[in-house]
Amino acid sequence: MRTKILPAVLLIALIAFLPAPAAAEPDEETLEADLAAAIDAVADAEEAVEAANGRAAELETEIAETQARFDELKTALNDYAVYLHTEGDLQTTNALLSSENGDDLIDAMTYSGFLGNERAALLADAGVILEELEAQRAAHAAEVEAAETALAAAEEAADDLEEQLEELRAEVAAGPGSDGGAIAPESYGSAGGEGCTEDDPTTSGCLTPRTLHMYNETIEAGFDRYVSCYRSGGGGEHPKGRACDWAAFSSGFENSDASGDDKAYGDRLAAWYVNHADTLGVEYVIWYRQFWSPSSGWRSYSGAGGDPASDHTNHVHVSMR
Numbered sequence: 001m002r003t004k005i006l007p008a009v010l011l012i013a014l015i016a017f018l019p020a021p022a023a024a025e026p027d028e029e030t031l032e033a034d035l036a037a038a039i040d041a042v043a044d045a046e047e048a049v050e051a052a053n054g055r056a057a058e059l060e061t062e063i064a065e066t067q068a069r070f071d072e073l074k075t076a077l078n079d080y081a082v083y084l085h086t087e088g089d090l091q092t093t094n095a096l097l098s099s100e101n102g103d104d105l106i107d108a109m110t111y112s113g114f115l116g117n118e119r120a121a122l123l124a125d126a127g128v129i130l131e132e133l134e135a136q137r138a139a140h141a142a143e144v145e146a147a148e149t150a151l152a153a154a155e156e157a158a159d160d161l162e163e164q165l166e167e168l169r170a171e172v173a174a175g176p177g178s179d180g181g182a183i184a185p186e187s188y189g190s191a192g193g194e195g196c197t198e199d200d201p202t203t204s205g206c207l208t209p210r211t212l213h214m215y216n217e218t219i220e221a222g223f224d225r226y227v228s229c230y231r232s233g234g235g236g237e238h239p240k241g242r243a244c245d246w247a248a249f250s251s252g253f254e255n256s257d258a259s260g261d262d263k264a265y266g267d268r269l270a271a272w273y274v275n276h277a278d279t280l281g282v283e284y285v286i287w288y289r290q291f292w293s294p295s296s297g298w299r300s301y302s303g304a305g306g307d308p309a310s311d312h313t314n315h316v317h318v319s320m321r
Contacts, residue, residue: 031165038158045151052147056140063133070126175290175298179272180264185217187279196230196241205230207241210281211320215244217280223269226252237283237319246316257313263288269316274298286317 188210196206201215207229215229229244237243248258248266258266270287273280277294284293289311291301301312308314 035161038161041154042158045154049147049151052144059137066130176267176271179275180268182221182272185276188213200230202228203230211242214280243319266316273318281321283319283321286312288313
């Protein structure tokens with residue numbers, strides 16, 4: 001009759017092992033993994049609630065059946081008590097008068113008492129079972145509540161992670177949104193078509209006048225961490241004197257992703273270039289696996305290669321027209 005009740009310790013463990021909110025500045029991959037784990041936890045919690053409710057239904061059925069049996073036995077015992085009160089003496093007397101030996105006489109005298117005791121014993125057993133089932137129902141109510149609490153916690157964790165993921169994706173789509181109050185640059189009025197005619201302050205190479213103007217205005221705005229512009233080899237704008245790489249770390253280029261204040265510095269610098277692209281003559285910006293151009297806005301950077309340098313997570317790249 002008894003079935004195992006879902007242990008409360010399993011429900012407590014379910015809550016304990018829900019994925020914790022991701023650490024500061026989580027990446028999309030981490031949040032997606034945490035969200036998948038949270039969804040699994042929701043499914044487990046739903047199964048736990050279903051099992052708990054199923055057992056509660058079983059208990060209600062058992063209690064109803066036992067109560068019906070209890071009521072039936074109680075009625076039978078009451079009826080038998082009425083019978084003994086109204087007709088019992090007459091029946092016992094007839095049994096005694098018809099007895100032909102001592103054994104029959106003893107049997108006749110005890111028979112009526114046996115029938116009453118038997119009914120009373122059955123009723124008592126049914127009463128004990130009924131009390132046990134009702135005690136199980138009271139205890140199981142806590143199991144049902146714990147299962148529902150675990151489900152609510154799992155759903156809340158999943159909702160929170162989903163919200164974090166949506167916010168992160170929105171931030172990625174929007175790109176850095178503030179230049180941290182850096183002063184605006186002075187406009188460079190020359191048209192395009194300039195050559196690499198100016199000395200590069202960061203290398204022994206050269207820069208175009210517009211790129212040199214961008215460099216000076218960037219320093220003037222307060223972005224003074226390590227920077228390297230001209231590069232003789234490779235493609236892109238560096239060999240043309242039209243690009244600079246600004247380190248996010250105060251110590252220079254490091255082989256790791258910027259975080260904390262260093263990430264914030266890169267965000268401000270990238271946003272400053274975007275906000276003043278027309279004034280400076282910016283062609284495009286690359287920062288933290290994102291690419292910006294006047295025509296497309298911020299979008300995912302397709303040239304990311306999985307390391308800080310190619311992913312541009314340790315420096316801000318700016319190319320000039």
